[in-house]
Amino acid sequence: MARTIAGGPGQTGEPPGPVPGEPAAAPARVWSTPALVVLCLSGALLLGATGVFLGAVFLHVAPANALSREYRHQVDGIVYPEFEQNWKLFAPNPLQQNVRLDARVRTVVDGGATREHDWLGLTEQDIAAIRGNPAPSHADQNMLRRAWDFYDGSHAGPDGTLTNPRGKLAEQYLKRIALQRIGRTADGERILEIQFRVTAVPVAPPGWAGESPPVTPPARELPWWPVNDEDYRGLA
Structure with missing residues (x-):
């Protein structure tokens, strides 16, 4: 007695063919060697x-x-200097001083005489840009501060004696940050030299600590640094 096996596609052991009216599957991408x-x-x-x-x-x-x-x-x-880290792997070192950096320039006037200008508060500019800003930029918060840390870590003494080979790079970095803000002239006069002044005020201990407030050291003035066209190279 003959038997008839009923079944649809896929039940006879053969793969189903393409369904009429549907697009054929895209071939797999093959990368060349x-x-x-x-x-x-x-x-x-x-x-x-x-x-x-x-x-x-x-x-x-x-x-x-x-x-x-x-x-x-x-x-x-x-x-250094772009990726400098202000922490240690097992001992984070929080800031313990509020550092304020000022700069002034010496310009040449008619007749070849020079004139010293008033101090410009570089840190004050950053504070003004940060205060009241819900999303202050990283440059306003850290660039000037880290530039000073870079300089201070590579110099010693009031005369700025170099203590490691990165000292000259630190000087150029700090100088160029200030000149980018000041420009090539001051009151229309060409800038010849620039000088920095730093004031480091120790962070006072909390009232409950019972400690005496630390003594604030006097402001420190760096030597005059010459300014030339190379200091402005690449500055906006």
Whole structure:
């Protein structure tokens, strides 16, 4: 007695054919061998560069060890000045002073004589831009302060004696920040020199601490620095 097996598509062991009226499925993308090589090399390069950068930052903030001492110059070259870190891996160091930085310039007048101008409060400008601003910029909050920290960490004494090879870079960085704000002239007169003054006021302890307020040191004036066209290169 013959049997008839009933069933629809897919029940006979054969794959179903395309449904009439529906578009055919798009073929899978096939990457060529050169394209795969380029993608793999680019990914490896990005991962390697990221690993080197993160490793340099880790060695910068980690306690002194054999690796950080051996590769100190290479690490400093990656981190300074754009990526300088103001903390340590196991001991964050909060700010303990309110630092105010002022600048004044010396210009040349008719006849070759020079004239000193009044102090300009650079920190006061930043405070004015921050106060009342719900979203102050990172530059207004930190650029000038970090520039001074960079300078102070590479100089010693009232005469600004260099203590490490980054000292000249710190001077240029601080000078260019001020000149970008002041411009090439003051009252229409060409700027010849610039001088900085810093006042560091220690943060007073809370009232419940029972400690005496720290003594505020006198303002510190840096030597006059010459100004030339190279100091304005790249400044807006």
